Amino acid sequence: MSQSPDVHICETGPRDGLQNLAVFVPTAAKFALIDAIAAAGVAEIDAGSFVPAKVVPQFADVEQVMAHALKLRGVTVGALVPNLKGAERALAAGVQAIYFVISASETHNKANVRRTVAEQIEGFKAVRAGIDAGPAAGRPHLMGAVSTAFGCSLEGRISGAAVCRVARAYAEAGADEIGLADTVGYATPPLIKSIVEAVRAEVGREMPLRLHLHDTLGMGLANAVAGLEVDIRRFDAAVSGLGGCPFAPGARGNIVTEDLVFMLEEMGLSTGIDLPKLMETRAILRQHVPAEHLTGHLHEAGIPAALWRAA
Amino acid sequence: MSQSPDVHICETGPRDGLQNLAVFVPTAAKFALIDAIAAAGVAEIDAGSFVPAKVVPQFADVEQVMAHALKLRGVTVGALVPNLKGAERALAAGVQAIYFVISASETHNKANVRRTVAEQIEGFKAVRAGIDAGPAAGRPHLMGAVSTAFGCSLEGRISGAAVCRVARAYAEAGADEIGLADTVGYATPPLIKSIVEAVRAEVGREMPLRLHLHDTLGMGLANAVAGLEVDIRRFDAAVSGLGGCPFAPGARGNIVTEDLVFMLEEMGLSTGIDLPKLMETRAILRQHVPAEHLTGHLHEAGIPAALWRAA
Numbered sequence: 001m002s003q004s005p006d007v008h009i010c011e012t013g014p015r016d017g018l019q020n021l022a023v024f025v026p027t028a029a030k031f032a033l034i035d036a037i038a039a040a041g042v043a044e045i046d047a048g049s050f051v052p053a054k055v056v057p058q059f060a061d062v063e064q065v066m067a068h069a070l071k072l073r074g075v076t077v078g079a080l081v082p083n084l085k086g087a088e089r090a091l092a093a094g095v096q097a098i099y100f101v102i103s104a105s106e107t108h109n110k111a112n113v114r115r116t117v118a119e120q121i122e123g124f125k126a127v128r129a130g131i132d133a134g135p136a137a138g139r140p141h142l143m144g145a146v147s148t149a150f151g152c153s154l155e156g157r158i159s160g161a162a163v164c165r166v167a168r169a170y171a172e173a174g175a176d177e178i179g180l181a182d183t184v185g186y187a188t189p190p191l192i193k194s195i196v197e198a199v200r201a202e203v204g205r206e207m208p209l210r211l212h213l214h215d216t217l218g219m220g221l222a223n224a225v226a227g228l229e230v231d232i233r234r235f236d237a238a239v240s241g242l243g244g245c246p247f248a249p250g251a252r253g254n255i256v257t258e259d260l261v262f263m264l265e266e267m268g269l270s271t272g273i274d275l276p277k278l279m280e281t282r283a284i285l286r287q288h289v290p291a292e293h294l295t296g297h298l299h300e301a302g303i304p305a306a307l308w309r310a311a
Numbered sequence: 312m313s314q315s316p317d318v319h320i321c322e323t324g325p326r327d328g329l330q331n332l333a334v335f336v337p338t339a340a341k342f343a344l345i346d347a348i349a350a351a352g353v354a355e356i357d358a359g360s361f362v363p364a365k366v367v368p369q370f371a372d373v374e375q376v377m378a379h380a381l382k383l384r385g386v387t388v389g390a391l392v393p394n395l396k397g398a399e400r401a402l403a404a405g406v407q408a409i410y411f412v413i414s415a416s417e418t419h420n421k422a423n424v425r426r427t428v429a430e431q432i433e434g435f436k437a438v439r440a441g442i443d444a445g446p447a448a449g450r451p452h453l454m455g456a457v458s459t460a461f462g463c464s465l466e467g468r469i470s471g472a473a474v475c476r477v478a479r480a481y482a483e484a485g486a487d488e489i490g491l492a493d494t495v496g497y498a499t500p501p502l503i504k505s506i507v508e509a510v511r512a513e514v515g516r517e518m519p520l521r522l523h524l525h526d527t528l529g530m531g532l533a534n535a536v537a538g539l540e541v542d543i544r545r546f547d548a549a550v551s552g553l554g555g556c557p558f559a560p561g562a563r564g565n566i567v568t569e570d571l572v573f574m575l576e577e578m579g580l581s582t583g584i585d586l587p588k589l590m591e592t593r594a595i596l597r598q599h600v601p602a603e604h605l606t607g608h609l610h611e612a613g614i615p616a617a618l619w620r621a622a
Binding site (some may be wrong): 262 | 462463464465466467468496497499501526527528529530532533535536537563567573574577578579607608609611612615617618
């Protein structure tokens with residue numbers, strides 16, 4: 001592709017989608033999933049977490065998965081890290097993007113990383129310093145994600161001030177991008193707009209912003225459209241709507257990449273993604289992931305032949 | 312309720328939700344469903360179709376269902392009619408609202424009512440005349456619905472001109488309201504806005520407009536938000552997302568009333584509906600409707616206790 005697509009999509013299924021599964025997805029299946037995602041033209045893949053295997057057994061093979069993914073051409077391969085130790089492993093693996101997490105909700109942050117928000121901000125500074133201490137060539141893109149930015153199943157509503165506090169800390173500490181994550185899926189379209197604008201007022205409009213949306217309450221795509229309306233052009237999503245949150249029983253996963261791609265393309269916004277190819281990921285997932293975790297309207301209804309352009 | 316809610320919702324589950332089911336829902340269960348919907352505070356119920364029982368066996372009991380529903384206080388009871396014969400039965404039953412259907416798609420209109428669009432427009436004029444020939448007191452509200460207004464699984468994309476042709480015919484023939492129906496669920500948020508504005512330019516802004524949305528491709532609530540953004544305040548929806556279309560295999564049904572109510576209330580728009588009470592309809596449906604037809608994010612995730620106000 002010589003031209004950038006209108007909307008940048010990061011496929012987070014291999015990381016956010018698999019992290020809460022009770023079953024271990026075999027390493028070879030993770031390879032196949034990542035290969036299929038990249039083959040469909042997805043520009044960025046959140047391919048795993050550098051967390052201790054005893055905390056999240058799913059990522060016991062993260063070094064192997066990253067080594068495999070990093071052989072692919074034309075795709076940025078990233079990983080989530082919760083602390084400096086994780087970042088050091090990610091740097092050693094040679095990842096191209098690092099995603100750090102701090103929750104706007106103090107309670108969620110404690111539950112998620114066992115630190116206060118203030119301590120986690122210090123952790124982010126250490127990661128920035130760790131990256132900057134290495135060679136300038138091949139330095140990974142560093143995104144700071146604000147988890148529970150639109151609500152928390154433990155604290156309920158989250159103030160814009162709590163989100164802006166974390167966003168400002170990220171900006172001041174040198175994040176390359178800030179992610180606003182609706183971790184539990186409580187956002188509404190007007191809330192998306194008001195938080196995005198509040199964060200921009202706090203950190204300046206030059207800072208790239210990304211939305212990470214879950215579809216717990218059915219508003220996932222509506223929230224994505226709200227993001228588009230305030231000029232967000234970077235989104236996380238997961239094939240087959242993989243994902244969920246241990247603190248939101250019954251919750252759906254991430255917004256479905258296939259459904260997001262179809263909607264964007266129908267709206268005249270290019271994604272650079274080959275939708276029929278992306279839908280081939282379903283067959284891989286079906287072999288390893290329990291059926292109740294696999295959602296997606298396009299998978300149920302099929303790509304409407306009466307609308308969709310010929311491939 | 313002394314004050315009008317911000318958004319008017321018509322529950323179409325008993326009509327659009329049941330019409331394509333292979334199973335006959337017993338008359339007593341229809342009574343129970345309608346009672347539960349009314350008890351939750353829904354202002355309008357689309358309670359059935361006056362069509363020949365040999366065409367849609369589900370509505371063989373429509374006279375009984377209407378007689379039951381019309382005993383309820385504080386709710387408008389309406390019915391779909393495809394022709395003058397149906398309207399005469401509806402008038403005899405004493406319904407408070409009549410919904411007529413004409414497709415923007417010529418092919419869909421033929422498939423649906425076995426007439427051309429021009430013939431169906433003449434049919435609407437006959438219904439208007441039939442109503443006006445009766446006593447002025449208790450005259451039902453007459454809505455003209457434009458089916459396939461945002462796309463058709465037979466014809467694909469539908470032009471704004473085709474929608475405006477039907478809308479103008481309705482307005483000129485004396486419709487009290489025009490419904491714009493995304494019969495197969497192909498609309499996108501920008502398309503909702505452009506069709507609504509085109510219809511307003513055609514028939515004037517005084518004509519009340521209603522949106523009828525399906526969630527085939529996951530964009531149902533996003534499309535409802537698009538409607539809100541162009542000042543639509545009247546929506547159809549179905550409890551548990553009942554519905555589907557014989558011409559869209561695998562398609563989901565109507566937007567889910569429970570999810571719509573939750574979203575609107577979270578956005579600060581009142582609906583007049585008691586959500587926990589509305590969710591009690593699920594237990595009634597579960598006894599008679601196959602599980603694969605029962606959807607809804609709120610039903611899966613539960614009403615988030617951390618957000619929702621105390622009852």
